[in-house]
Amino acid sequence: MSSSPSSSELRLLQAIWREGRLSAREIHDATEVQSGWSYSATRKTLDRMVEKGLLDIEPVHGIKTFTAAQPKVETLAGLIRDFGRNVLGADAPLPVSMFTGSSVIDADEIAELEDMLARLDEEDDA
Numbered sequence: 382m383s384s385s386p387s388s389s390e391l392r393l394l395q396a397i398w399r400e401g402r403l404s405a406r407e408i409h410d411a412t413e414v415q416s417g418w419s420y421s422a423t424r425k426t427l428d429r430m431v432e433k434g435l436l437d438i439e440p441v442h443g444i445k446t447f448t449a450a451q452p453k454v455e456t457l458a459g460l461i462r463d464f465g466r467n468v469l470g471a472d473a474p475l476p477v478s479m480f481t482g483s484s485v486i487d488a489d490e491i492a493e494l495e496d497m498l499a500r501l502d503e504e505d506d507a
Contacts, residue, residue, distance in 0.1 A: 384433040385460060392416060393426060394435065395485060398453045402439065402446045454490050458497040474498040 386394055396411040397403055403411070409423040416423070427447055430436040435456075436447045449456070465471040477495040480486050486494065 384435065385463060386430070386433075386435055386456065389416065389426060390430050390433075390435060393423070393430065394449060394453075394456065397436070397447060397449050398485070402441070402448045404444050404446050408447065453486070454493045454497060457486065458494055458501060461494070462498060462501055474502050 396408050405424050409420050437450045439446050465475045
């Protein structure tokens, strides 16, 4: 991934992860209560996320829609890895069991996340 999403950008990504593809209006409507943003602020953030490589634009029937540029688990693995290393100073991957009960990631994705974090750790050791 070219860049890690900020907490504000993660809020928009979560809406996209739930639905797979959304227009700017749909993303704004799904996140407006949490963010308190105007539609123009949502659009500006979406444009910045495209520039950062976090989102792809796909026109559908003449409407610009947004999809995640990277799979959800890959994005989360990068964030978890960075947090573990840069914030906690952890040398080993964080236990993914802490994500049980999450509304963002299901049991299958937790298993995939655990595998991905282990692979990333092995690559770093190599």
